[in-house]
Structure formats: structure tokens, C-alpha cells
Amino acid sequence: MSLQDDFQGHIQRYATRQFDWNAFPSNAGYPELARAQMRMIGSGGSPKNGDTTTLRPEHFTMSLIYKEPGKFAACHAHEIEEAFFILSGVLTVGWESEGEVVEVALGPKDMILNARDIAHGFRNSGIEPVMLSVMVGAGKPLPPRYLYHPKDTSAELAAAFGAQPGHTHLLTSADELPLRELMARNVIRYDNQKTHWLPAGFGRKIYVGEGGVKATTVRKEMFLIPPFVGVRPYCRDVEEAFLVLEGHITVGWEEDGICVEQQIGPRDVILTPAGRRHYFRNNELTPVTLLCVIGTAQPNDIQFEAQS
Numbered sequence: 001m002s003l004q005d006d007f008q009g010h011i012q013r014y015a016t017r018q019f020d021w022n023a024f025p026s027n028a029g030y031p032e033l034a035r036a037q038m039r040m041i042g043s044g045g046s047p048k049n050g051d052t053t054t055l056r057p058e059h060f061t062m063s064l065i066y067k068e069p070g071k072f073a074a075c076h077a078h079e080i081e082e083a084f085f086i087l088s089g090v091l092t093v094g095w096e097s098e099g100e101v102v103e104v105a106l107g108p109k110d111m112i113l114n115a116r117d118i119a120h121g122f123r124n125s126g127i128e129p130v131m132l133s134v135m136v137g138a139g140k141p142l143p144p145r146y147l148y149h150p151k152d153t154s155a156e157l158a159a160a161f162g163a164q165p166g167h168t169h170l171l172t173s174a175d176e177l178p179l180r181e182l183m184a185r186n187v188i189r190y191d192n193q194k195t196h197w198l199p200a201g202f203g204r205k206i207y208v209g210e211g212g213v214k215a216t217t218v219r220k221e222m223f224l225i226p227p228f229v230g231v232r233p234y235c236r237d238v239e240e241a242f243l244v245l246e247g248h249i250t251v252g253w254e255e256d257g258i259c260v261e262q263q264i265g266p267r268d269v270i271l272t273p274a275g276r277r278h279y280f281r282n283n284e285l286t287p288v289t290l291l292c293v294i295g296t297a298q299p300n301d302i303q304f305e306a307q308s
């Protein structure tokens with residue numbers, strides 16, 4: 001396969017992907033649970049892992065979830081950690097343990113890392129749809145284990161993620177609940193995270209990894225790239241994905257002095273496999289923000305160099 005074809009085969013464009021309203025068969029017949037999934041890398045929490053149109057996952061999956069106001073996702077748990085990153089709207093996430101639920105409302109560019117085996121649900125209590133990126137820390141996660149699905153429990157209990165009346169707590173409350181403290185350590189708000197500006201001319205905001213929530217599977221960072229800033233080709237020993245949030249970025253691969261590149265925009269994804277030399281550059285007048293997912297929990301070992 002040519003370098004160009006291989007490169008093209010690792011890009012997903014938001015505009016040409018489809019949302020799947022039937023990605024989660026367990027929701028069929030429960031309109032209150034309706035949500036749509038756009039699979040970008042692997043299949044995520046959906047059992048539709050035969051979808052060959054997605055990018056092949058290694059250490060993580062990435063998908064977009066769309067949820068309309070008033071809809072929720074029943075409380076469930078995974079054997080592996082799962083991150084929610086909000087693209088638009090406000091998402092309320094609840095964690096449950098022994099009938100007590102802690103809730104937090106997340107806005108654009110906020111993230112929660114749903115810890116391994118922690119029971120979690122979410123809902124859209126706002127007035128606009130929510131779009132979020134879901135990233136599971138395994139290439140092929142097991143199906144979720146539902147704990148308070150409306151098919152097994154009352155509609156009220158399911159909608160409250162398993163909390164009886166009076167047993168829902170806010171993350172901001174002063175309750176001395178171990179669950180509240182655990183959640184507080186796993187919420188990353190954009191406005192609370194410092195941006196580290198690098199000599200190469202762009203900023204890194206660490207969500208998961210050194211300086212953010214402790215990474216146990218993969219790291220997640222935001223890159224803030226001013227106009228006309230780019231980096232020389234670099235190479236990782238694991239895969240790396242970019243999900244563009246704002247602006248348009250030129251991404252490229254380099255092999256034996258030959259470069260192939262393309263500009264991608266909001267909600268587009270590129271997955272660069274381990275061992276592939278690659279680079280990025282902002283050729284436009286508007287700044288770029290993108291979410292970068294790196295397929296390891298090991299600390300950063302890349303020294304970025306500005307493109308001359």
C-alpha cells in the first residue's frame with residue numbers, strides 16, 4: 001500500500017461518517033435511553049465490533065455520542081476505564097455505590113475519567129443536545145454490565161442511576177463520601193487545568209497523565225496550536241489519535257523524506273500508528289485546539305521541535 005493510501009486510511013471525517021441510533025441494542029424499546037453513536041476508532045461500548053469502516057483500535061477506542069435533552073444512559077460498569085470529554089452542551093454524570101449516587105455537571109472541554117468498575121450513568125438535563133467523545137481504555141472492551149436498567153428496575157430508580165430519593169449527592173457538596181472524593185479526583189475541568197507552553201510554540205493541557213488525572217491505560221492531552229505554528233516529524237512507540245475540536249490543522253506523515261499531508265477540521269480524527277513519523281502545522285488564521293490520545297500510561301518522551 002502506498003504511503004498516501006495508508007495515510008488516507010487513518011483519517012475519519014465527521015462529515016462523511018454516520019450516526020447509528022441502534023448502536024446499543026439494550027436500549028431498544030426505551031425511548032428515554034435514546035442516543036446515537038458515531039464510531040471513529042473501534043466500536044467503544046457498542047457490541048457492533050464488526051464495523052469495518054472504523055479505524056482499527058490498539059489501546060483505546062474513540063466514538064462520539066449524541067444525546068438529546070431529557071434522555072439518559074442507565075447506570076452500568078466496565079472492566080476498564082472510560083473517559084467522557086464534552087464537545088457541546090452540558091452532561092450530568094452520576095456515579096453509584098451501594099445506593100448512594102454522586103452527580104457532576106460537565107460543560108464543553110471538561111472530562112471525567114470513569115474509573116474501572118465504577119458504576120456510572122449520564123443524562124442530558126439541559127436545553128440543548130449534548131455531544132461528547134467517549135474513549136475506552138482498551139481496543140476491544142467487554143460489553144457494559146447494567147446495574148439499574150429500566151428493564152430490571154423501576155423507571156424512577158433507573159433515571160436516578162440507582163439512588164433512592166434523598167440519596168443523590170452533588171460533587172460540590174461537603175458530604176464525606178469516599179465516592180465523592182474518588183469522583184473529585186477524576187474530573188478535569190478545562191478552566192482549572194494550566195496550559196504548559198512549549199518552546200516549540202504550542203500549549204499542552206494535560207487531562208490524563210503527569211499533571212492531570214493519573215493515567216492507568218492511555219494519556220489524554222489538549223494541544224493549543226496558534227496560527228502558523230507547526231512541529232517537525234516525531235515518532236511514538238504507541239499509536240496517537242487527534243480529535244480536532246476547533247480550527248483546521250494540517251497533519252502529515254513522513255517516510256524517507258517523502259511527506260503526505262492533509263488539512264482536517266472540527267470533529268475529524270486521525271490515528272497515527274506506532275512507529276510512524278508524523279507532524280502537524282496550523283496554516284490558518286484561527287487557532288487550533290485538539291484532543292490528543294496517546295496509547296500508553298507512560299510519561300511523555302517526545303521533545304517537540306518547532307518547524308522552521
Ligand SMILES: [Fe+2]
Nearest residue numbers: 045078082144
Ligand atoms: Fe460507560
